[in-house]
Amino acid sequence: MKVYKSLTIAGSDSGGGAGIQADLKTFQELGVFGTSALTAVTAQNTMGVQDVFPLNPDQVIKQIHSVGSDIGVDSLKTGMLFSAEIISAVARTIREFKWEKLVVDPVMIAKGGASLLQQQAVAALKQELLPLAMVLTPNIPEAEVLTGLSIKSEEDKREAARKLHGMGVKNVLVKGGHEDDRYQATDLLFDGDGFYTFQSRRIATKNTHGTGCTFSAAITAELAKGASIHDAAATAKTLIQAAIEDDLNIGSGHGPTNHWAYNRKMKLNR
Numbered sequence: 716m717k718v719y720k721s722l723t724i725a726g727s728d729s730g731g732g733a734g735i736q737a738d739l740k741t742f743q744e745l746g747v748f749g750t751s752a753l754t755a756v757t758a759q760n761t762m763g764v765q766d767v768f769p770l771n772p773d774q775v776i777k778q779i780h781s782v783g784s785d786i787g788v789d790s791l792k793t794g795m796l797f798s799a800e801i802i803s804a805v806a807r808t809i810r811e812f813k814w815e816k817l818v819v820d821p822v823m824i825a826k827g828g829a830s831l832l833q834q835q836a837v838a839a840l841k842q843e844l845l846p847l848a849m850v851l852t853p854n855i856p857e858a859e860v861l862t863g864l865s866i867k868s869e870e871d872k873r874e875a876a877r878k879l880h881g882m883g884v885k886n887v888l889v890k891g892g893h894e895d896d897r898y899q900a901t902d903l904l905f906d907g908d909g910f911y912t913f914q915s916r917r918i919a920t921k922n923t924h925g926t927g928c929t930f931s932a933a934i935t936a937e938l939a940k941g942a943s944i945h946d947a948a949a950t951a952k953t954l955i956q957a958a959i960e961d962d963l964n965i966g967s968g969h970g971p972t973n974h975w976a977y978n979r980k981m982k983l984n985r
């Protein structure tokens with residue numbers, strides 16, 4: 716049996732809903748062997764981020780080398796990277812290994828408002844990491860920071876996607892979770908040629924902690940198995956919908972989604 720492997724380079728969420736924990740659970744749910752390189756430890760729960768302890772770039776790089784030199788990487792994703800120094804070191808290592816199936820989730824701010832990326836690191840993200848990305852998955856506020864555009868409409872989303880593609884990203888997937896739409900959650904993919912939308916019913920819930928991490932991890936796992944970006948995005952959208960729908964209601968703030976809901980839903984639909 717061929718074993719597919721995905722690496723996540725991201726922060727730890729002690730609360731288990733986002734970051735490395737969400738990524739590994741999602742890889743597992745999609746049948747892919749998950750490995751990780753931690754960039755930072757956060758003391759975090761559903762109420763917010765209580766503290767952030769970044770690792771130094773050498774500590775991050777050593778973990779990536781350990782995984783890359785022995786276990787192997789069919790696809791990888793980045794999440795919380797925190798500083799320009801970590802971004803430069805990670806970008807250098809990805810180039811060294813010549814990994815192509817890279818999903819960049821440009822994590823900037825946690826749902827509760829805590830900063831997970833230093834402001835001065837945005838330039839490094841744009842210059843060093845975006846040109847290596849096979850897929851970039853910004854939410855609306857992240858797409859606004861990266862492009863300098865204000866995004867209010869579907870056409871604004873397209874304009875932002877075009878601009879990000881111009882920065883060297885092969886496929887741009889602008890997520891619509893933050894949109895002011897009571898009925899739908901619509902994600903937009905631009906592959907350089909055409910636009911594709913992935914739409915679902917918007918679920919009325921406060922428990923959306925880690926949706927972005929889970930969504931980009933699902934794309935990463937599907938790419939490892941050889942799926943096209945279009946198919947990977949479709950699977951990720953189905954998985955995140957099932958995960959949000961199946962409300963776990965953990966904690967008293969923004970709770971996590973259910974990472975094992977997808978397979979259960981697939982079995983029921985069979």
Ligand SMILES: Nc1ncnc2c1ncn2[C@@H]1O[C@H](COP(=O)(O)OP(=O)(O)O)[C@@H](O)[C@H]1O
Nearest residue numbers: 854890891892893900916917918926927930955
């Ligand atoms: N309330 C919701 N109902 C259904 N889908 C949602 C909801 N909120 C977010 N999503 C979906 O979850 C994924 C992550 O979106 P988003 O919330 O924009 O990212 P982030 O967690 O990075 O802020 C996207 O596929 C988006 O469409």
Ligand SMILES: Cc1ncc(COP(=O)(O)O)c(N)n1
Nearest residue numbers: 726733734825925926927928
């Ligand atoms: C360690 C870590 N990484 C990422 C996020 C973003 O979470 P979300 O997916 O809800 O934007 C987070 N809260 N913590």
